[in-house]
Amino acid sequence: MRGSLLSLLTFTSAVSAWLPAERGLFQSEARSLSIGQGRSITKRFTPSKIRGVNLGSLFIVEPWMMSEAWTNMGCGDQKSEFDCVLKLGQDGADAAFKQHWDTWITEEDLDRMKEWGINAIRVPVGYWMVEELVDPSEHFPRGGLAYLDRLAEWAASRDIYINLDLHGAPYSQEIHQPFTGQYSEEAGFYQTSQYERAYTFLQKMTQRIHTTPAYRTTGMLEVLNEPQRTHDSLIPEYYATAYTKIRETEASLSVPADSALTIQYMAESWGAGNPRAVLQGKNDVAFDDHRYLKWAPVEQSKPSYIATSCADTFGGNDNSPIVVGEWSLAVDSNQESNPEWEPQGNKDWYKQWWGAQVQAYEKGLGWFFWSWKVQLGEDYRWGYRNAVEAGVIPQNPDEAAGLARC
Structure with missing residues (x-):
């Protein structure tokens, strides 16, 4: 049941949405502070920054980062989920992907996140999670929504905030990118029907x-990951209408203003235009920036990487609050295997660079590292868990300030 236009206008004018710290979701803890002469007082401390990880390749597989699991699924020579479903057939693919969803991220992973100071997860999903939207000509695994429900409950029971991200759009928002769920020759998303x-x-x-109670710590919904940069209809049509449709749904459910979702958009710095062009005056939105120095025009020296990250700024043109939704420890492809940059022999430097990036991104709302785990042998630069286990990322993110003097 849809709300009337009047109720929608009334609702949207009062929306405040919610971010995790505003609900006390990031649990406080008692800390003893010295006040001199051996005395101390106890103060309640509430973290205010998102310190998160992406759950890459859980619901949208990117074969490059999980080659072993991809091969075990029977998909090893395929470029995307779409291609693998075609190869295995629908029933075979459904069984293979259910096994993957059961094993790629487990409750033990959520426990480690909590133990290591991770308070949020960004969950990339495809539109095919809502199976009624899949055309007969499209091929995607079925049954993922139940596993998303389970993940949401796992996170909620640990007070971990969730950003749900539309990573794979209908007909693909980018070519040759498995993160859209298909290795497409055409970005066909940019039309009204899609x-x-x-x-x-x-x-x-x-x-x-x-x-659904499982989603009680899900507070942010991202309307599109990494769109192409050349489509005039993206902001005035898709971005503007997506905002209205989400708020209309909340109005029809009589959702209180302080329980409304924070709606997230790729920031202007992504290069696809400024979402504020259609969001003037709205304080119930957030922005997403991806900071990969791997592809940035930066001098290829270690001091340059550190200095660039320490001085990094973002969120201009009223693109705030802003969270860095993706970043990593990966360096330029032409350098990454050289002795000066390879991961095993340069752990101290990668630890320093991690600290520099964390300090920079916490100038905004916070960050989500890409990704939680990878299967890249001894190369930990794309996997948070891999890097912690390698002794590069500390178990306590508070150590960032002591690792790089920005």
Whole structure:
């Protein structure tokens, strides 16, 4: 049931949405502070920054980062989920992906996150999670939504905040990118008929978040990951309407203003335009920036990487609050295997660079590292868990300030 236009306008004018610290989601802890002469007082301390990881390759597989698991699924020579489903057949693919969803991220992973100071997860998903949206000509695994529900409950029971990210859009928002769920020769998303499918996905997920207790710590919904930069309809049509559709759904459910989702957009710095062009005056949105020095025009020296990260700024043109939704410890492809940069012999430097990036990104709302885990042998630069286990990322993110003097 949709709310009337009047109720929608009333709702949207009062929306405040919510971010994790505003609900006390990042649990406080008692800390003893010295006040001189051997005395101390106890103060309640509430972290205010997102310190998160992406759950890459859970619901949208990127074969480059999980080659062993991809091969075990029977998909080893395929470029994307779409291709693997075609190869295995629908029933065989459904079974293979259910096994993957059961094993790639477990409750033990969530326990480690909590233990290591991770308070949020960004969960990339595809529109095919809402199976009614899949056309007969499209091929994706079925049954993922139940596993997303389970993940949401695991996170909520540990007070871990969730950013749910539309990573794979209908007909693909970028070419040759498995992160869209298909290795497509054409980015066919940028047309009204495909936007309509994405709106339905956003509305269905908004409804599920607000009516299913498992999603009680899901507070942010990202309308599109990494769009192409050359489509004039993206901001005035898709971005503007996506906002309205989400708020319309919340109005129809009588969601209180302080429980409304924070709606997230790629920031202007991504290069696809400024979302503020259609979001003037709205304080219930957030922005996403991806900071990969691997592909940045930076001098290829270790001091340059550190200095660049320490001095990094973002969020201009009122693109705030902003969270760095993706970043890593990966360096230029032409350098990454050289002795000066290879991971095993340069752990002290990678630890310092991690500290510099954390300090920079916490100038904003916080960060989500890409990704939680990878299967890249001894190369930990794309995997948070891998890097902690290698002794590069400390178990306590508070140590960042002592690792790099920015």
